[in-house]
Amino acid sequence: MPKLKRGDNDERATDFVESLDRGLRLLQKFGTTTGPMTLSDLARAAELPRATARRILFTLERAGFVATDGKLFTLTPHVLTLAASFLRSSQVVTVLQPVLDRIAATAQEISSLAVLDGEEVVFIARGSPARMFSAGLDIGYRLPSFCTSVGRAMLGQFDNAELAARLAAMRRAPMTAHTVTDPKLLLAAIIADRAQGYSLVDREAEPHFRSVSVPIRRYDGAIIAAINMGAHVDRVSAGEMIDRFLPLLREGAEQVKSMLL
Known part of the structure; x- marks a missing residue:
């Protein structure tokens, strides 16, 4: 450095x-x-x-x-006190945790909250139905932003010129056989996601897994995080994600907008 x-x-x-x-x-x-x-x-x-x-x-x-x-x-284990301090002091986590819990209970699927950290997204909170245990997207889990629905939802905050520059400079190693790595295709996908207000990514970050995300905006409209729901491709179709999960995510994002400074 x-x-x-x-x-x-x-x-x-x-x-x-x-x-x-x-x-x-x-x-x-x-x-x-x-x-x-x-x-x-x-x-x-x-x-x-x-x-x-x-x-x-x-x-x-x-x-x-x-x-x-x-x-x-x-x-x-003492290093975990550093992460705990972040989680306790984070307004985003405090405000969104009840929303994640409610969405997860309603849909009976895991919901997650992520923030952008450089080229990656880091998951900082989650809601899970009592019946379900899942390894993977735990708190602190990191993934490349370009191939995740939460990442693309948050990358939409940048104007087209800055977004193109970021994608060109970003490491874009494929995570699965379905990962899109071409910066021009990614730019077009993120611009389209920005226009529709959500991102759906299908098996690009993890095999057999798809997810849908919406950006979390604070009171002035700035994007500060994203929430998502994901599931195994054999269990939940892309259409069901749009029809059943997306309205819950949008409702939760709108509910907290005035509460985030």
């Missing part, structure tokens, strides 16, 4: 804490592999000198975020 220069913004450059930035980057690198990691692996992944990474890791260990046997390092 490049350092901030005084010429860019004197106040931000003065207030920038490089050691904190490095520590956060190092924490994120634990997710790049499964299982414990060595000091060398973490230093290399975070592009830090080995001695710097060592000091940061032992600081994180003392704070309770990292555990080590002297050779290997792992995250501790």
